[in-house]
Amino acid sequence: MSLTKDEIYEKIQTALIDALGVDDDEVTAEATLVGDLGAESIDFLDIVFRLEKAFDIEIPRSELFPEDILTNAEYVQDGKVTPTGVEQLKKRMAFADLSKFEQNPMVQDFGNLLTVNDMCRYIEGKVGAT
Amino acid sequence: MRWFWIDKFVEFESGCRAVAVKNVTLSEDHLHQCLPAYPYLPASLIVEGLAQTGGLLIGEYNRFTERVVLAKISKAEFHGLALPGDTLTYTAELEYIKDDGALVRGTSHVNGQLQAEVDLFFAHLDDRIEEEMFEPVHFLNMLRTLRLFEIGRKADGERLEVPSHLLEAERS
Numbered sequence: 372m373s374l375t376k377d378e379i380y381e382k383i384q385t386a387l388i389d390a391l392g393v394d395d396d397e398v399t400a401e402a403t404l405v406g407d408l409g410a411e412s413i414d415f416l417d418i419v420f421r422l423e424k425a426f427d428i429e430i431p432r433s434e435l436f437p438e439d440i441l442t443n444a445e446y447v448q449d450g451k452v453t454p455t456g457v458e459q460l461k462k463r464m465a466f467a468d469l470s471k472f473e474q475n476p477m478v479q480d481f482g483n484l485l486t487v488n489d490m491c492r493y494i495e496g497k498v499g500a501t
Numbered sequence: 502m503r504w505f506w507i508d509k510f511v512e513f514e515s516g517c518r519a520v521a522v523k524n525v526t527l528s529e530d531h532l533h534q535c536l537p538a539y540p541y542l543p544a545s546l547i548v549e550g551l552a553q554t555g556g557l558l559i560g561e562y563n564r565f566t567e568r569v570v571l572a573k574i575s576k577a578e579f580h581g582l583a584l585p586g587d588t589l590t591y592t593a594e595l596e597y598i599k600d601d602g603a604l605v606r607g608t609s610h611v612n613g614q615l616q617a618e619v620d621l622f623f624a625h626l627d628d629r630i631e632e633e634m635f636e637p638v639h640f641l642n643m644l645r646t647l648r649l650f651e652i653g654r655k656a657d658g659e660r661l662e663v664p665s666h667l668l669e670a671e672r673s
Contacts, residue, residue: 390575393567403631413573417622420604 373501379426383487392413398487410443422490428497435485435493437463440493441478452476454478466492505643507591510557515661518594519558521647523550527585542583544617547609548574551619554604554648555593561622562598563663564642568626568634572602576620587611591669601611601625639669 374382384398391408398427404410410418419430433439436460437460440446446456457476467489503574512520525542532540560569583589589609596604600623609617611654626634635643641663644650653661 413624416602416624417573417575417604419620420597420599420602424604451571462542472599 373414374426376495379498380491382425383422383490385495386418386425387490389485390417390421400426400486400488400491402487403483403488404485404490407432409485422494426498428494430497434463441481447478452478452481453463464489466488481496502670504528506546507552507553507647507649509646510554510652512591513561513649513661515559515655516558516562516595516598517656518592519554520643521550521554522589522594523547523591525583525585525587525589529553529631530667532585535596540585542587542589542605544579546578547579547583547589547617548619548621550578550589551593551607551609551617552623555595555607555621556623557644557647558593558595559598559603559605561649561653561661562595562603565640566664566666567625568630569603570626570634571621572624574619575622576618578618579616580618581614583609583611583616586608589616601627615669637638637667641671 380400383434384395386457387393387398387404388395391410391414395409396409399407402408404415404418411484415436417434418425419435423430440459441464443451443456446453446459450458456471457469469487472484507523510519512518517561523542527540529542531546532542535541535543556569556571560567583594589611591607591609593605593607596606598604602622605623606619607619607621608615622656644663644667650663655661
């Protein structure tokens with residue numbers, strides 16, 4: 372059974388509230404997981420587990436957290452993702468808006484990229500929202 | 502001091518739920534360390550007891566071949582103090598488990614009253630950390646002391662067996 376975008380948003384909101392201990396009004400579409408909601412590295416695994424359970428899907432870690440690209444010398448030079456690396460990221464993370472990151476693609480800033488909206492688009496792509 | 506924060510299991514259904522009890526006694530030093538004239542079991546040790554209940558539930562799911570560590574306390578709510586003479590009943594339910602970890606929901610009850618609720622996230626250590634967490638024979642002795650194999654049942658209702666790698670360690 373496919374879900375509406377609102378239903379997907381609600382389930383993601385619940386997962387984030389439970390995983391991060393934030394209030395529901397903090398989980399806005401534009402909120403970034405790290406900067407606004409205070410997610411730390413261990414939280415991402417917790418969030419992935421909750422989303423997998425809520426939507427009955429498998430989430431390969433590399434789809435949401437492309438560490439293999441960000442730690443590959445072929446795609447990173449002097450702490451900056453190369454244009455080829457950015458292309459790889461865009462290909463892998465079509466659900467995420469990388470336009471801001473692209474302007475100054477420092478690896479250290481990548482962690483603060485994902486927003487609630489990105490998560491919604493990712494899940495919508497997985498479950499086929501109506 | 503031994504780091505046992507449960508006394509025994511009273512129910513154990515593999516891959517599903519575990520129930521353990523913790524008897525709170527006035528002779529425990531840590532009861533007296535928060536308020537001198539008002540001994541109670543610190544909340545952190547109730548979380549630890551729930552984590553031990555849930556952690557062993559997760560460990561048993563993989564026949565104790567994974568190294569299970571408490572990685573995160575997502576939620577911890579307390580509704581009352583645990584006082585000397587109380588018996589805490591800890592229930593851990595396995596919400597979700599994968600290769601890299603598990604989610605557990607836990608509750609503590611005193612005389613049927615909800616005393617605490619926790620959501621715990623456990624991780625399985627990967628090969629980057631080589632350290633052994635427990636010496637196998639001591640670990641097996643601990644599981645027996647907690648009566649895991651006396652009351653533990655598999656999902657089909659059959660009695661839990663001692664994992665062969667622990668038995669082999671004991672024989673060698």
